[in-house]
Amino acid sequence: MTAQEISALANAQREYFRTGATLPVAFRKKQLIRLYDTVKKYEKDICDALTADLGKSRLEGFMCEAGLALTEISHMIKNVKKYAKRKRVKTPLAQFPAKSYTLRSPYGNTLIMSPWNYPFLLTVEPLANALAAGNTAIVKPSAYAPATSALLERMLTECFPTEYVAVVTGGRAENAALLDEKFDLVFFTGSGAVGKEVLRRCAEHLTPAVLELGGKSPCIVDQSADIPLSARRIVFGKLLNCGQTCVAPDYILCHSDVKEKLLTEIKKEIVRQYGDHPLENPNYGRIVNEKHFDRLLGLIDPEKTVFGGESDANRCKIAPTVLDGVTREDAVMGEEIFGPILPILTFDDFDAVVRDLKGREKPLALYLFTKDKKQIKRVTHELSYGGGCINDVIIHLATCEMGFGGVGESG
Structure with missing residues (x-):
């Protein structure tokens, strides 16, 4: 995908988010159910792709990736209404009879950059969270897990329109083009060195970033x-x-x-x-x-x-x-x-x-x-x-x- 195509895709998602279509809880829940059903449908293919990329056995592929992803999606389906619900807070007596509450709002257009070591789980899990919160999402899987990346593209393209959820595959050129765009939130999982570069690029747009890195545990x-x-x-x-x-x-x-x-x-x-x-x-x-x-x-x-x-x-x-x-x-x-x-x-x-x-x-x-x-x-x-x-x-x-x-x- 060229830089121009990526820019057009990001713009399309921004426009779609502005319509308000992703905000109703009923819509969010419906999309999460579609995602769950799609993962179940492709369960065997997911395990096959993980074997091709990392030599994972079928048991490990399900236990550590597909199964955990289904658990997370299921959790979001059950709790999305609670998470989206406004929360009443105390109001000072001097402000009587006012009522005060906090309301959780989606960020908007999000970018999810996932790693190669758990290429399915660490793509679908944050995606489920993003959709439950009412966002749109562009997903960028790792080029080091080509079989899983190709499968994710096929699955998510089948499941969602690209103005809502889209997959961009490729390597450094595509990563750079994506980070040229202004997203409302970037979620990155990977090495500290790359994470620092992602944070630098996000700072140019004052875009908040969630970084899941690593280290010596x-x-x-x-x-x-x-x-x-x-x-x-x-x-x-x-x-x-x-x-x-x-x-x-x-x-x-x-x-x-x-x-x-x-x-x-x-x-x-x-x-x-x-x-x-x-x-x-x-x-x-x-x-x-x-x-x-x-x-x-x-x-x-x-x-x-x-x-x-x-x-x-x-x-x-x-x-x-x-x-x-x-x-x-x-x-x-x-x-x-x-x-x-x-x-x-x-x-x-x-x-x-x-x-x-x-x-x-x-x-x-x-x-x-x-x-x-x-x-x-x-x-x-x-x-x-x-x-x-x-x-x-x-x-x-x-x-x-x-x-x-x-x-x-x-x-």
């Missing part, structure tokens, strides 16, 4: 933790989508007293969940492309690899890899990993861990495995992060009422 395991349970849940969350999950535990901070036991249990869990040959397991995904494959291999220090490390360049696959004896100075700690590499750092002083994390960029997620209620209170009250779990990982994403996002550098 720590997972703390203290000496009171249930180690087998911790290992099972950490391995599941870390290796979901082959480690390409924005809220995956990036690295472990483990108390030295239980480090060896945790390491042993993690190795057992990887074998239990993915077998002795994970590269051949159909339920184990692949790295999205050669660029990220090569980047990840560069983060693996053979001298610190205590499990895994195998790779297959022809299929862009890297086996679950555990690194021990890691320090903050190692390459793997210098950037968000976004892959199946799990570094383990140790500590002896919990206070020092808290002080250290306070001085670092605020992560998108933080996880703590412990039975110590004092430590739970310290972490939840003293540290700043987007979201997290106690004695589990990533499941906070599956709760519609929780909300989701980062803070500071993570969004």
Whole structure:
């Protein structure tokens, strides 16, 4: 799509929004039901596209993308009337007999820029929210997930007129052309580097932007933790989508007293969940492309690899890899990993861990495995992060009422 075509599309959506057609709650609910039915209709195709783009199994594709999208749409269908309802607030006596209330209004024409790692969920979920709020939307899926992007274009074109919901596919040229336009809200999910550029471009138009970024999400395991349970849940969350999950535990901070036991249990869990040959397991995904494959291999220090490390360049696959004896100075700690590499750092002083994390960029997620209620209170009250779990990982994403996002550098 050319810049002129994108401009015409944005103008058409602005004009459509100004008609007021998207404002009635009945209209919003009807469109959400259409979206739900369309996702159900294309459920198999969605899973096939995710397999083509990321090697996701049908189970993972439904559980982590199509199924969660349906849950979010269903939540919006049930609650759109409540969310749109005006809210009475108290009025000062001096203003009697006036009545005061707040009313939630849609932004207008929105732009949703989605990532490649969960290309269906992180497109459809914000789209459902935008439509429930009474907006129009232009969706820009990632060029790194071509099969899913093509399917989204087919689905949404079938479901909605383009003056209401439209899909723009392509790469950097299309991204730049979209950001040349003045939207009423931009919703971006992706890397911090690109997020900064999106925010700069939005600032030119004074357009508000929602950024869901990433970072190095720590997972703390203290000496009171249930180690087998911790290992099972950490391995599941870390290796979901082959480690390409924005809220995956990036690295472990483990108390030295239980480090060896945790390491042993993690190795057992990887074998239990993915077998002795994970590269051949159909339920184990692949790295999205050669660029990220090569980047990840560069983060693996053979001298610190205590499990895994195998790779297959022809299929862009890297086996679950555990690194021990890691320090903050190692390459793997210098950037968000976004892959199946799990570094383990140790500590002896919990206070020092808290002080250290306070001085670092605020992560998108933080996880703590412990039975110590004092430590739970310290972490939840003293540290700043987007979201997290106690004695589990990533499941906070599956709760519609929780909300989701980062803070500071993570969004």
